[in-house]
Amino acid sequence: MAGLKKQVFVGTFISSKSPKELDYQHDTIVCVDGEGRIVKVDTEGGSTEQIGKRLRETLNWELSDVDVHIAKPGQFFFPGFVGECYSPRFPRKTLTETPDSHVHASQYPNVGIFGKTTLLDWLEKYTFPLESSLKDLSKAKRVYGSCVRRTLSHGTTTAAYYATIDVAATNLLADLCLEIGQRALVGRVCMDNPDMCPSYYRDESVEEGLEKTKQTIRHVQKIDPEFKLVSPVLTPRFAPTCSSDSMKGLAKIQKELDLPVQTHVSENEGEVELVAKLFPESESYTQLYDDCGLLTARTILAHAIHLTEAEAKLIAQRGSKISHCPCSNSSLTSGSARVRWLWDKGITVGLGTDMSGGYSPSILEAARQAALVSRHVAMGMDEEKERSKLTVEEVLYLATRGGAEVVGLADRIGGFEEGMEWDAQLIGLGSVDENGLAEDDGNVNVFGWETWEEKIAKWLFNGDDRNVKRVWVRGRTVHVR
Amino acid sequence: MAGLKKQVFVGTFISSKSPKELDYQHDTIVCVDGEGRIVKVDTEGGSTEQIGKRLRETLNWELSDVDVHIAKPGQFFFPGFVGECYSPRFPRKTLTETPDSHVHASQYPNVGIFGKTTLLDWLEKYTFPLESSLKDLSKAKRVYGSCVRRTLSHGTTTAAYYATIDVAATNLLADLCLEIGQRALVGRVCMDNPDMCPSYYRDESVEEGLEKTKQTIRHVQKIDPEFKLVSPVLTPRFAPTCSSDSMKGLAKIQKELDLPVQTHVSENEGEVELVAKLFPESESYTQLYDDCGLLTARTILAHAIHLTEAEAKLIAQRGSKISHCPCSNSSLTSGSARVRWLWDKGITVGLGTDMSGGYSPSILEAARQAALVSRHVAMGMDEEKERSKLTVEEVLYLATRGGAEVVGLADRIGGFEEGMEWDAQLIGLGSVDENGLAEDDGNVNVFGWETWEEKIAKWLFNGDDRNVKRVWVRGRTVHVR
Numbered sequence: 001m002a003g004l005k006k007q008v009f010v011g012t013f014i015s016s017k018s019p020k021e022l023d024y025q026h027d028t029i030v031c032v033d034g035e036g037r038i039v040k041v042d043t044e045g046g047s048t049e050q051i052g053k054r055l056r057e058t059l060n061w062e063l064s065d066v067d068v069h070i071a072k073p074g075q076f077f078f079p080g081f082v083g084e085c086y087s088p089r090f091p092r093k094t095l096t097e098t099p100d101s102h103v104h105a106s107q108y109p110n111v112g113i114f115g116k117t118t119l120l121d122w123l124e125k126y127t128f129p130l131e132s133s134l135k136d137l138s139k140a141k142r143v144y145g146s147c148v149r150r151t152l153s154h155g156t157t158t159a160a161y162y163a164t165i166d167v168a169a170t171n172l173l174a175d176l177c178l179e180i181g182q183r184a185l186v187g188r189v190c191m192d193n194p195d196m197c198p199s200y201y202r203d204e205s206v207e208e209g210l211e212k213t214k215q216t217i218r219h220v221q222k223i224d225p226e227f228k229l230v231s232p233v234l235t236p237r238f239a240p241t242c243s244s245d246s247m248k249g250l251a252k253i254q255k256e257l258d259l260p261v262q263t264h265v266s267e268n269e270g271e272v273e274l275v276a277k278l279f280p281e282s283e284s285y286t287q288l289y290d291d292c293g294l295l296t297a298r299t300i301l302a303h304a305i306h307l308t309e310a311e312a313k314l315i316a317q318r319g320s321k322i323s324h325c326p327c328s329n330s331s332l333t334s335g336s337a338r339v340r341w342l343w344d345k346g347i348t349v350g351l352g353t354d355m356s357g358g359y360s361p362s363i364l365e366a367a368r369q370a371a372l373v374s375r376h377v378a379m380g381m382d383e384e385k386e387r388s389k390l391t392v393e394e395v396l397y398l399a400t401r402g403g404a405e406v407v408g409l410a411d412r413i414g415g416f417e418e419g420m421e422w423d424a425q426l427i428g429l430g431s432v433d434e435n436g437l438a439e440d441d442g443n444v445n446v447f448g449w450e451t452w453e454e455k456i457a458k459w460l461f462n463g464d465d466r467n468v469k470r471v472w473v474r475g476r477t478v479h480v481r
Numbered sequence: 482m483a484g485l486k487k488q489v490f491v492g493t494f495i496s497s498k499s500p501k502e503l504d505y506q507h508d509t510i511v512c513v514d515g516e517g518r519i520v521k522v523d524t525e526g527g528s529t530e531q532i533g534k535r536l537r538e539t540l541n542w543e544l545s546d547v548d549v550h551i552a553k554p555g556q557f558f559f560p561g562f563v564g565e566c567y568s569p570r571f572p573r574k575t576l577t578e579t580p581d582s583h584v585h586a587s588q589y590p591n592v593g594i595f596g597k598t599t600l601l602d603w604l605e606k607y608t609f610p611l612e613s614s615l616k617d618l619s620k621a622k623r624v625y626g627s628c629v630r631r632t633l634s635h636g637t638t639t640a641a642y643y644a645t646i647d648v649a650a651t652n653l654l655a656d657l658c659l660e661i662g663q664r665a666l667v668g669r670v671c672m673d674n675p676d677m678c679p680s681y682y683r684d685e686s687v688e689e690g691l692e693k694t695k696q697t698i699r700h701v702q703k704i705d706p707e708f709k710l711v712s713p714v715l716t717p718r719f720a721p722t723c724s725s726d727s728m729k730g731l732a733k734i735q736k737e738l739d740l741p742v743q744t745h746v747s748e749n750e751g752e753v754e755l756v757a758k759l760f761p762e763s764e765s766y767t768q769l770y771d772d773c774g775l776l777t778a779r780t781i782l783a784h785a786i787h788l789t790e791a792e793a794k795l796i797a798q799r800g801s802k803i804s805h806c807p808c809s810n811s812s813l814t815s816g817s818a819r820v821r822w823l824w825d826k827g828i829t830v831g832l833g834t835d836m837s838g839g840y841s842p843s844i845l846e847a848a849r850q851a852a853l854v855s856r857h858v859a860m861g862m863d864e865e866k867e868r869s870k871l872t873v874e875e876v877l878y879l880a881t882r883g884g885a886e887v888v889g890l891a892d893r894i895g896g897f898e899e900g901m902e903w904d905a906q907l908i909g910l911g912s913v914d915e916n917g918l919a920e921d922d923g924n925v926n927v928f929g930w931e932t933w934e935e936k937i938a939k940w941l942f943n944g945d946d947r948n949v950k951r952v953w954v955r956g957r958t959v960h961v962r
Contacts, residue, residue, distance in 0.1 A: 109928045
């Protein structure tokens with residue numbers, strides 16, 4: 001990672017100032033050092049000579065020593081997307097899953113496949129067999145390599161991954177993230193409840209599960225000792241597949257090593273009932289995680305659709321974060337998570353693709369779907385209808401700073417402030433000539449009369465990986481189109 | 482159109498057998514004559530020599546005289562999509578619009594732009610000014626050219642377009658469809674209610690509106706006398722913008738010339754209340770159209786979300802069709818149309834993008850959103866939950882045969898039977914190599930172990946225009962990637 005050439009980025013930079021507002025900085029220069037850190041944001045503009053002079057005076061940099069990236073007219077730099085991207089969950093209803101602030105990397109081949117399966121069916125028919133098969137490392141390499149490259153091509157610079165229960169395949173995913181250059185939380189999936197997991201795909205005992213998890217932690221510590229790019233994440237699949245001893249064991253590791261945790265909560269009503277039945281001693285699904293010591297400020301809870309007021313209050317108190325996975329929730333008929341309601345409670349929210357529960361590898365698609373799902377929430381309300389809807393600005397906040405807060409990296413990624421790391425994407429939109437012919441291959445057509453706000457809305461709603469011209473993580477170019 | 486070379490298509494053909502079932506025909510040969518008509522579907526396979534012999538015997542064709550198109554392994558032929566694609570409606574709530582079995586071609590530049598506008602706001606701020614500006618024919622050429630090419634690139638071989646009130650610009654849209662080669666219903670928008678339409682953008686009187694409409698009809702009759710490709714469609718924007726005299730006048734033209742009609746009904750609750758207020762003498766919104774003589778078997782009603790039982794019954798009795806626009810309905814918080822419920826009443830349903838109320842120009846996206854919206858319908862139900870959901874097969878039916886029925890062309894397009902016309906798209910999906918590198922640029926990754934049903938599901942959920950390798954309308958190649 002070290003030893004990158006110094007870089008200077010020139011052009012328009014757009015990022016979230018707050019959930020309500022995007023910041024548009026034109027004619028701006030962002031300087032990134034050899035460690036991928038933003039060391040200067042210069043908005044003074046001017047001639048090359050003037051810029052060179054300022055670089056020399058403030059950073060002691062010579063323009064001739066740096067790589068200069070100039071955005072073309074109409075292009076802009078945007079923070080890389082941050083997303084949770086899981087591995088198989090239990091309560092599947094009718095579609096399948098894909099990756100990011102909740103990505104099940106192992107399920108990537110199944111995106112779009114779900115048929116008419118429900119709940120247990122889905123896991124048994126599609127998910128467990130696929131996950132289990134990834135103990136074949138050549139297959140894992142193919143699936144994970146494809147998943148990491150694909151999410152990067154969509155501008156996802158940071159992903160929280162659920163791998164599988166297999167140690168070697170989980171370690172391979174961490175290796176691939178480091179090699180290809182995606183910032184990632186990589187978790188070995190823990191699942192040891194023999195009543196809920198198939199005999200061919202589960203941890204044999206609490207001890208075995210914890211030991212295997214430690215093996216993956218040690219591996220990641222070895223390949224990236226300072227967690228510069230890749231971090232382990234404790235990953236109890238979700239309560240129904242885990243014994244309380246195993247969850248408590250993971251909580252103990254969490255406290256010792258101060259690691260992040262990821263799991264699912266309250267995705268669908270059947271699951272909530274099941275948890276109540278399996279763990280009658282806990283007052284609620286959320287309370288169960290708290291009783292096991294897993295509801296920490298570093299915990300990422302996916303879905304959180306059917307929470308009670310008491311559960312939301314508890315999550316807010318503990319400072320746990322929520323990964324909203326709208327694509328998955330609509331596809332599987334899980335329900336519509338109430339982002340405004342969660343925000344009102346003071347809870348931090350990010351986005352997840354939840355492949356293959358969600359069908360798309362794109363966090364931009366997740367942001368789009370978050371806008372749509374918020375409107376379905378509004379349809380069901382008598383009051384606060386308008387307020388429930390999420391704006392373009394708000395869903396792009398979820399996709400960047402929100403996600404960064406969820407994965408505990410808000411001080412390093414999600415914006416373009418000095419001191420942050422250069423995790424960014426260069427976005428280009430296509431323009432239309434006098435005959436209506438588009439210059440660009442993507443689906444965003446710019447006619448020339450749009451304001452910047454309108455261009456951003458067009459990008460959100462019709463943009464895809466074709467608009468992502470280049471992606472950087474910690475200053476390193478990791479994708480070029 | 483006539484005088485095309487004879488063509489033979491070889492490979493896998495997938496089309497809807499019924500809403501419940503897709504038909505997979507492998508190793509099949511489809512023969513298309515110089516008029517773009519399917520004259521033979523041959524499933525016997527065999528060597529080139531054997532095929533040549535059969536062509537000679539049954540059609541008296543020599544293989545050397547025909548253009549042969551062979552689908553590569555993994556590719557397949559699928560019927561072109563049919564969609565309603567409007568022009569601006571009244572009850573906009575929070576997003577914008579795009580085109581197909583309900584496309585407002587004139588609003589194409591506004592896709593994705595809607596901000597936080599509601600209802601009248603949206604029309605006043607975004608829609609009317611843009612539509613009005615298209616009386617500048619150079620601008621209209623740019624907007625319509627882009628819209629027709631863009632929808633074709635997504636496999637939309639037939640679109641029902643709302644243009645604007647301007648005669649010359651509407652005629653230009655018809656000209657462009659004919660020239661570029663998209664099958665289309667092209668409608669001049671009628672709107673003459675001075676209380677609901679801005680002074681700069683409305684028909685001055687009932688007479689003027691009807692006369693202008695006749696001018697566009699005459700133009701289309703001149704450029705395509707037999708309506709081989711382009712047909713006029715009577716287009717009262719929707720009840721609030723129309724006087725009852727103008728609607729009755731259009732109904733009179735409809736009867737005289739047996740033309741199709743398109744309009745909007747029951748898109749949002751505010752609109753329903755408004756119609757009740759404006760037309761107190763009619764029992765319901767639907768009844769109003771019937772009272773004016775516009776509820777015919779050739780009438781296409783967009784949206785139809787908040788229909789009562791009585792209204793649905795009336796629509797079924799009259800044989801009017803419905804264009805379901807899920808993207809638009811979610812974006813604008815209009816509500817969730819109940820497709821299963823409409824089908825249960827015996828009503829024919831197709832899909833519309835409703836650009837720019839819907840943000841996407843793609844009918845495949847509309848099909849995907851139809852699946853998602855049906856799940857939101859299911860979430861709100863206590864019983865019939867499972868039944869409300871639409872399957873992959875059902876939404877692809879809506880996108881092809883359903884749409885063909887809606888636009889009155891079910892005998893000519895939507896499938897691959899002998900006697901039908903060759904409106905088709907060649908679909909290719911990307912495969913993934915041993916290192917997880919995708920061979921194709923699109924978002925559908927095929928690993929090789931998928932069944933055909935699974936490949937179709939992957940295409941539905943992650944496919945886009947990149948998977949559309951070639952598009953034909955009436956045998957003519959109209960798009961190549």
